[in-house]
Amino acid sequence: MNVDKIYMTSSENMTEIRDKSINLVVTSPPYNIDIQYGNKTYKGKIVESKGVKYNDKMSETDYREMLKRVFEECKRVIKDDGSIWINIKNRLIDGAIVTPFWIQDFFEDMYLKNVIIWNFDWGGSTNKRFAPRYEYIFWFVKDKNKYTFNLDDVKIPALNYRPDRYKSQLKNPTDVWRISMVSGNFDERTGHPAQYPEQLIERIILTGTNPGDIVLDPFMGSGTTAVVAKKLGRHYLGYEVVRDYCNMANERLQRLEEQG
Ligand SMILES: C[S@@+](CC[C@H](N)C(=O)[O-])C[C@H]1O[C@@H](n2cnc3c(N)ncnc32)[C@H](O)[C@@H]1O
Numbered sequence: 001m002n003v004d005k006i007y008m009t010s011s012e013n014m015t016e017i018r019d020k021s022i023n024l025v026v027t028s029p030p031y032n033i034d035i036q037y038g039n040k041t042y043k044g045k046i047v048e049s050k051g052v053k054y055n056d057k058m059s060e061t062d063y064r065e066m067l068k069r070v071f072e073e074c075k076r077v078i079k080d081d082g083s084i085w086i087n088i089k090n091r092l093i094d095g096a097i098v099t100p101f102w103i104q105d106f107f108e109d110m111y112l113k114n115v116i117i118w119n120f121d122w123g124g125s126t127n128k129r130f131a132p133r134y135e136y137i138f139w140f141v142k143d144k145n146k147y148t149f150n151l152d153d154v155k156i157p158a159l160n161y162r163p164d165r166y167k168s169q170l171k172n173p174t175d176v177w178r179i180s181m182v183s184g185n186f187d188e189r190t191g192h193p194a195q196y197p198e199q200l201i202e203r204i205i206l207t208g209t210n211p212g213d214i215v216l217d218p219f220m221g222s223g224t225t226a227v228v229a230k231k232l233g234r235h236y237l238g239y240e241v242v243r244d245y246c247n248m249a250n251e252r253l254q255r256l257e258e259q260g
Contacts, residue, residue: 003214003235006226008246011218011239012069017077022237023148023213025074026204026225028087028196032063064102070218071106077216081146084110085204087118087196089135103138110140113147118200120181137177137204148213153206177203190248192222201228209234223249227256 001018058066074084084107088100104112116137125131141147155170182189182197189195201224205215211233217225220238222245229236230253240246 003237004226004230006220006223006236006238006240006246006249008240008243010241011073012066014073014077014218014239017073017216017237019076020079020082021214022074022077022216023079023082023210024085024205024208025078025083025216025218026085026087026201026208027217027219028194028221029067029070029219030063031089031091031194032058032060033091033093067103068106074216074218075107075110075142078142080142081148083113083139083141083147083208085208086138086140087135087200088138090132100136107138107140110142111144112138113141114139114175117176119176119178121178122181122183137200148208148210150207150210154203173203179203188224188227190222190252192245192248195222196224198224198228198231201225202232205229205232205234220249221245223252227252230256 001021002016005016007016071084078084086103088103090100091098114137116139117134118137119134121133123131123133151172154173155168156173158166158169158171161169177200179197179200182195186197188198205225205228209215209232212235214235214237215225215229217236217238220226220240223238226236226238226249238249240249
């Protein structure tokens with residue numbers, strides 16, 4: 001099986017990937033909130049139209065069925081000790097918050113190990129309600145006892161460390177992660193409208209895989225998962241339906257290779 005490849009086709013059928021061959025899936029699915037994937041937008045308006053290449057405004061039923069097909073494929077391809085990490089958020093639909101807990105219905109045959117709150121300090125502003133400043137990461141494992149969890153590789157400094165009380169100056173990062181969104185002045189910023197930060201994915205890949213393992217992202221976007229996997233000595237596989245984003249991801253990977 002090939003590795004270190006992004007397929008420009010839908011991940012609803014991952015015919016290129018063998019059963020039980022992947023160590024970890026990490027992804028952020030499309031939100032179905034009419035994001036103009038493939039167009040350049042500013043303040044909600046299209047400023048440069050390259051033609052919408054992906055429809056982010058399906059019926060809610062079609063949307064969930066599409067995700068179900070993709071996640072069935074993810075379950076098929078992960079190893080018995082593999083895991084699936086999904087970054088998803090609340091959506092404001094018709095004036096009301098829709099939480100994403102329905103995603104759990106797709107994983108009744110797996111074990112939910114953590115619901116992580118990813119908290120960040122900037123984003124869209126509003127004076128009609130409190131400004132939303134968190135997203136979720138759902139972490140599912142196939143085997144409730146046998147899975148990779150390299151806690152020592154992701155421990156953080158214990159601010160209240162007292163040598164008389166604690167064995168270590170490092171501690172468990174807990175299930176609330178404060179990691180900045182990718183802002184405009186970050187080196188890693190691309191033109192993708194829904195890019196997640198490398199630092200977020202770094203913690204997940206370090207925790208859930210070992211060097212040489214294979215990480216899959218079925219919604220690859222600008223290639224963040226692939227870039228972090230390579231930086232950490234892992235392999236990647238991915239799917240992305242928009243050609244411009246595949247190109248963006250491959251250019252990021254090329255730059256990384258050139259930097260050595
Ligand atoms: C939320 S974005 C992922 C962004 C990515 N995490 C990053 O850091 O750039 C979701 C992506 O999924 C892609 N997509 C939507 N449906 C897809 C499908 N069926 N198969 C593969 N990719 C799809 C969209 O074009 C979009 O780029």
